[in-house]
Amino acid sequence: MKSLSLLAGGIFRRSRMERDMADELAAHMEHRTDDLLRSGLPPTEAARRARVEFGGVENYKESCREARGLAWFDELRGNLRFTMRSLRGSPGYAMAAVLSLAIGIGANLCAFVSVNSIILHPFPFPHLDRIMLLGETNAKVGAERAPVAPANFFDWKENSRSFDSLSAFRPWDALLTGTGEPERVSAARVTADFLATLAMAPAQGRGFVERECQPGEDGVVLVSQAFQKSHQVSLGQTISLDGRAHTVVGVMPEEFDFPLATEVWAPLALSLESKARRNTPELSVIGRLKPDVSVERGRSEMAALAGTLARRYPQTNDGRGVSIEPLGQMNEISDRFVLIIWCAAGFVLLLACANIGNLQLARFTARQKEMGLRAALGASRFRLVRQVLTESLVISAAGGLLGLFLGSWELGIMKITIPAEVLRWVAGLRHLQMNPVVLAFGFAISIAAGVACTLPSIYQLLRQRSGGGLSESLKEAGRGSVSSRAGNRARTVLVATEVALALVLLVGAGLMVRTFERMLAVNAGIDPKGVLTLEVTPSPNAYRDGAQTAQFYQRTLAEMDTLSGVEAAAVTGAAGVANWEIEGRDKPAAGEPRPQARAISARYFQTMRIPLVEGRSIGEQDGPEATRSVVLSESLARYYWRGSSSIGQRVRLRGASSPWLTVVGVCGDVRDWFGGEPVPMAWVSYRQEPPSAVRFALRTVRDPMQSAGAARMAIRRVDANQAIYNVKSMEQVLAEETSGVRAAAMVMSIDAAIALLLALMGSYSVSSFFVAQRTQEIGVRVALGASPRAIVGMVLAQTARTSAVGLGSGLLVAGALTAFMSRALYHVVAIEPLTFVGITAMLAASALLAAYVPARRAARVDPMTALRSE
Amino acid sequence: MPDQAELLPGTLDMLILKAVSLGPQHGYGILLRIGQISGDTLTIEQGALYPALYRLERQDLLTTEWGVSDNNRRAKFYELTPAGAKRLKEETQSWNRTASAMATALAARPQEA
Numbered sequence: 003m004k005s006l007s008l009l010a011g012g013i014f015r016r017s018r019m020e021r022d023m024a025d026e027l028a029a030h031m032e033h034r035t036d037d038l039l040r041s042g043l044p045p046t047e048a049a050r051r052a053r054v055e056f057g058g059v060e061n062y063k064e065s066c067r068e069a070r071g072l073a074w075f076d077e078l079r080g081n082l083r084f085t086m087r088s089l090r091g092s093p094g095y096a097m098a099a100v101l102s103l104a105i106g107i108g109a110n111l112c113a114f115v116s117v118n119s120i121i122l123h124p125f126p127f128p129h130l131d132r133i134m135l136l137g138e139t140n141a142k143v144g145a146e147r148a149p150v151a152p153a154n155f156f157d158w159k160e161n162s163r164s165f166d167s168l169s170a171f172r173p174w175d176a177l178l179t180g181t182g183e184p185e186r187v188s189a190a191r192v193t194a195d196f197l198a199t200l201a202m203a204p205a206q207g208r209g210f211v212e213r214e215c216q217p218g219e220d221g222v223v224l225v226s227q228a229f230q231k232s233h234q235v236s237l238g239q240t241i242s243l244d245g246r247a248h249t250v251v252g253v254m255p256e257e258f259d260f261p262l263a264t265e266v267w268a269p270l271a272l273s274l275e276s277k278a279r280r281n282t283p284e285l286s287v288i289g290r291l292k293p294d295v296s297v298e299r300g301r302s303e304m305a306a307l308a309g310t311l312a313r314r315y316p317q318t319n320d321g322r323g324v325s326i327e328p329l330g331q332m333n334e335i336s337d338r339f340v341l342i343i344w345c346a347a348g349f350v351l352l353l354a355c356a357n358i359g360n361l362q363l364a365r366f367t368a369r370q371k372e373m374g375l376r377a378a379l380g381a382s383r384f385r386l387v388r389q390v391l392t393e394s395l396v397i398s399a400a401g402g403l404l405g406l407f408l409g410s411w412e413l414g415i416m417k418i419t420i421p422a423e424v425l426r427w428v429a430g431l432r433h434l435q436m437n438p439v440v441l442a443f444g445f446a447i448s449i450a451a452g453v454a455c456t457l458p459s460i461y462q463l464l465r466q467r468s469g470g471g472l473s474e475s476l477k478e479a480g481r482g483s484v485s486s487r488a489g490n491r492a493r494t495v496l497v498a499t500e501v502a503l504a505l506v507l508l509v510g511a512g513l514m515v516r517t518f519e520r521m522l523a524v525n526a527g528i529d530p531k532g533v534l535t536l537e538v539t540p541s542p543n544a545y546r547d548g549a550q551t552a553q554f555y556q557r558t559l560a561e562m563d564t565l566s567g568v569e570a571a572a573v574t575g576a577a578g579v580a581n582w583e584i585e586g587r588d589k590p591a592a593g594e595p596r597p598q599a600r601a602i603s604a605r606y607f608q609t610m611r612i613p614l615v616e617g618r619s620i621g622e623q624d625g626p627e628a629t630r631s632v633v634l635s636e637s638l639a640r641y642y643w644r645g646s647s648s649i650g651q652r653v654r655l656r657g658a659s660s661p662w663l664t665v666v667g668v669c670g671d672v673r674d675w676f677g678g679e680p681v682p683m684a685w686v687s688y689r690q691e692p693p694s695a696v697r698f699a700l701r702t703v704r705d706p707m708q709s710a711g712a713a714r715m716a717i718r719r720v721d722a723n724q725a726i727y728n729v730k731s732m733e734q735v736l737a738e739e740t741s742g743v744r745a746a747a748m749v750m751s752i753d754a755a756i757a758l759l760l761a762l763m764g765s766y767s768v769s770s771f772f773v774a775q776r777t778q779e780i781g782v783r784v785a786l787g788a789s790p791r792a793i794v795g796m797v798l799a800q801t802a803r804t805s806a807v808g809l810g811s812g813l814l815v816a817g818a819l820t821a822f823m824s825r826a827l828y829h830v831v832a833i834e835p836l837t838f839v840g841i842t843a844m845l846a847a848s849a850l851l852a853a854y855v856p857a858r859r860a861a862r863v864d865p866m867t868a869l870r871s872e
Numbered sequence: 873m874p875d876q877a878e879l880l881p882g883t884l885d886m887l888i889l890k891a892v893s894l895g896p897q898h899g900y901g902i903l904l905r906i907g908q909i910s911g912d913t914l915t916i917e918q919g920a921l922y923p924a925l926y927r928l929e930r931q932d933l934l935t936t937e938w939g940v941s942d943n944n945r946r947a948k949f950y951e952l953t954p955a956g957a958k959r960l961k962e963e964t965q966s967w968n969r970t971a972s973a974m975a976t977a978l979a980a981r982p983q984e985a
Binding site for chain 1: 898899900901917918919920922923924926927929930941943945946947948
């Protein structure tokens with residue numbers, strides 16, 4: 003409103019000044035007329051003489067306006083009016099330009115929303131750069147960022163000087179009962195100062211107090227806004243978690259999402275005994291650095307502190323250090339994907355600019371006569387530049403506005419297509435939205451794009467001026483001859499650039515797509531088809547020890563085996579590995595493979611179709627009383643027992659505190675979906691190491707989801723009070739894991755397709771222009787006997803030369819890009835010569851095809867018409 | 873009509889400031905006054921006066937006010953601001969120095985070189 007009234011005021015003031023000026027000049031004329039009357043002239047003659055003596059009133063008014071400094075306003079108005087007229091005159095050009103800019107700007111806005119949310123503001127905490135994630139390192143077992151032992155955490159908290167506060171938290175899979183079906187809730191146990199460290203506060207109610215962080219006093223919870231809505235809880239109400247009543251004391255604000263995907267927070271109440279533990283990795287730790295302390299100083303102080311602890315408690319703390327990483331930078335991989343996609347969007351916009359620049363240059367050349375005329379009439383060259391700029395900015399403003407709509411639309415689609423699981427696990431992804439920062443960015447790139455589009459035309463304008471001058475162009479255009487060399491060179495450079503950019507984008511997209519395909523292919527370690535999975539975390543209140551838990555699993559498996567349509571049922575859960583050792587050997591050195599361990603039931607390999615390479619699989623006989631056994635993955639066994647058999651050897655997973663396990667078999671490798679590398683695995687029996695959370699896997703004969711209801715019922719028949727979650731087909735589980743890459747590959751492909759289209763448009767328009775320009779020359783050639791084929795060849799040769807330059811430089815950039823992407827995304831992208839060759843050939847062929855149409859037109863030129871066209 | 877002299881570039885502003893310094897005056901009046909004080913040797917194209925006036929006003933050397941002229945007509949009167957007075961003084965000194973230097977130079981005789 004305010005700016006509106008200012009504008010109105012300006013216009014009003016301006017019209018008053020206009021009136022003032024008119025009055026003043028009229029007064030001058032009247033005074034002169036009076037004088038002339040006094041000298042004896044008749045009234046009409048006196049008035050006439052006064053006007054004649056004064057000279058061109060409008061001319062002087064213009065000079066006055068300029069002197070007063072408001073001339074730019076009039077010029078702008080004139081330029082705008084002129085632009086509108088000239089764009090209305092060529093709606094095709096205007097639409098093509100606005101649309102290509104809108105696509106470019108829309109893609110950029112959408113990409114920038116991701117950059118803004120995921121990289122710049124992954125968490126809503128004030129001074130995010132000062133919030134650190136701390137972990138313990140252990141040189142002895144090669145741990146780099148392990149959870150922290152409670153006693154060490156309390157020592158850090160007491161002794162460190164670099165942090166305003168240090169807080170600990172621990173994820174908690176809570177079982178929610180009493181609200182219909184039992185349900186698993188993602189919860190976290192946190193210390194009382196947890197929210198203070200993050201500088202956040204509940205939206206309603208209060209946070210925790212120190213007293214509540216003691217066993218027995220911890221029956222309070224904070225809930226997320228989403229949880230409050232979906233479960234209809236209010237402050238003061240109690241909910242039952244793991245069989246205990248918890249009072250809701252507060253609701254966290256909507257944007258608070260830490261640890262990621264947490265719905266409920268409860269106090270971390272450690273017993274005196276657990277507080278004294280120094281060798282159990284239990285707690286995640288965050289800290290807020292003091293304002294004037296750098297990360298480096300924090301690191302060195304904590305390293306010194308860890309050294310002191312290691313000297314005081316050598317048995318547990320020898321070799322332990324502290325890792326400190328800024329919380330905002332933990333999104334590494336997704337950050338890189340986002341950046342690469344942003345670059346791709348930037349390339350699309352550059353391409354759009356090059357295209358518009360090209361179109362404008364062609365228009366500009368066609369308007370050379372007009373420009374020459376205006377120059378001859380006294381328009382300064384900067385005034386002409388301003389005219390061209392005005393036109394560009396009008397187009398880019400329209401493009402920006404349309405781009406905003408396109409971007410919002412694209413963002414909406416993106417938000418829908420990202421699976422809920424991914425949305426939950428990438429910080430900031432949940433809050434993708436247009437905000438003032440994004441709008442400001444959109445405005446800035448619109449202006450920048452508008453200016454960039456004009457550069458070729460301005461270049462040509464200035465070149466002309468320094469060369470023959472605009473009056474020269476008057477003559478040239480009059481003769482209808484070939485336009486200046488500068489213009490042709492600029493156009494060629496532009497098309498070459500477009501081809502280069504398109505190539506880079508196509509290669510980038512090609513690599514992304516190939517990577518994604520490979521990711522899908524490398525999961526060959528298992529066969530996900532036809533497998534149904536369900537997850538259960540038995541409540542520790544109902545199942546107090548491992549034996550009871552294992553019995554629950556065993557009975558459930560027996561129930562599942564009776565289901566029709568189920569070939570095999572199995573269970574799997576994580577087993578801890580802290581300190582991998584092989585009997586009779588030194589501890590593995592840093593860099594040597596240490597396996598992950600999973601507890602499985604007898605028919606797991608059969609269910610997942612993991613091949614057995616040697617020996618036997620984990621079987622029914624591996625009960626709690628039997629000899630402890632383990633099956634190793636092929637790559638792990640091959641590493642440690644090269645050439646000999648590992649069967650009968652003994653290994654340990656958790657150092658001296660754990661029993662020796664006898665190797666009974668070797669199975670095929672499962673591969674990491676992301677890198678495609680074999681994951682070193684140790685498979686143990688679930689009855690010998692009962693996991694606290696498991697995934698049931700059922701191989702079905704039909705569509706796995708059809709068995710979901712029956713499988714649920716099977717679990718319920720054993721225990722109706724446990725929450726069953728993540729009921730999915732295995733294929734869906736894998737698809738969710740790779741969905742981030744799939745989304746990236748899709749966006750890159752769309753960008754590449756747009757780029758290809760824009761580059762073809764550029765090729766086509768330049769060839770057309772080239773043909774139109776040389777119509778006369780071609781006419782002469784035809785008249786002198788050149789065959790249509792020769793003419794087509796001539797036009798194609800020109801395109802081929804330009805494209806070759808573009809492809810050459812594009813290949814260089816694409817090579818560098820590939821190297822960068824391989825580095826940035828680890829071994830995700832392999833350089834594949836075939837991709838390069840294929841894409842280069844395709845682009846070259848399309849460019850020639852785009853030139854072929856105008857070339858044919860040229861070949862059909864009638865010499866008489868062409869020569870007469872002068 | 874007496875001989876007319878070409879106006880040197882840059883002198884128009886000085887003449888206007890001088891004319892206005894003799895008392896507030898409207899545009900036409902300034903024109904007449906310049907003619908008068910220069911003994912009718914310096915004439916100014918009537919229209920060209922106004923862009924110069926607007927420029928000086930924008931530089932805050934002149935202020936304006938609408939009033940009534942001797943002819944009983946409404947007219948815009950120009951008046952010198954303190955900055956304008958200062959500028960006139962500086963310009964006058966600088967002009968005098970240049971003029972006397974020029975006069976000396978042009979009066980030189982062969983034997984003095």
